[in-house]
Amino acid sequence: MTSSTTTDLVVYGGPGSPFVRKVLVFLAEKSLPWTLEEVNIFDPPEWFLELSPAKRIPVLRDRSIAGEGVAGTLADSSAICGYLERKFPEPALYPTDAYDYGRALWLEEWADTLLAVRIGFGFLRTLMVTRQMGQEPDLERARKTYHQDLPPLFDYLESALGDREFAVGEAFSIADIALASQLSGMRITRVPMDTARWPGVARYAERILSRPSFANRLEELAPLMPDEAFVP
């Protein structure tokens, strides 16, 4: 068996990515130290493409397996979190009840796909990445996301969450990490949440994002945030 110290974990990616955030929050909730090695995914170095065949961040390297090359690396935040859970089981971040487990995986998938596309392309790209690239924000696209594309998703989330504290069961889990990693994209781009229309989602986001694992990540992102709030 390979022995490992927790300082062996390297995350490749940029702190602005919600999927990198998902992995960093997962590590923080496990109290595992990590090193973030910045990779600009819009201009990735040649060596990175070998580790990330889909050309995506994050990639995790477990140096206790290999310090270079593909060995010891995993692409995709869900694969990374599953690996970390198996290797570092405490505290458990996946429900033990079979149905809750399945439901947590479903909400993780929903967040990583549908929600990620809307918030990622609708707000992060239009309001934050443009700014980093010295371009004008795409307010029209952001407004279309706000008024047309996101409401059906928030309607679903409002009904899925109800007034529960956590997305699944009675404990914080991967479902909360995945959902809040994407929802935090609105906080970062200073897009207001319609608290009257989706009070459950608003309270939920507030509660989960105030956990230190999230709050510390968001604090690190303050310099990237737009100077002004988005007006829908």
Ligand SMILES: N[C@@H](CCC(=O)N[C@@H](CS)C(=O)NCC(=O)O)C(=O)O
């Ligand atoms: N399914 C992947 C998605 C990762 C992903 O889409 N990452 C974005 C950054 S937030 C990316 O690398 N985009 C690069 C591109 O679209 O070219 C995961 O869960 O890790």
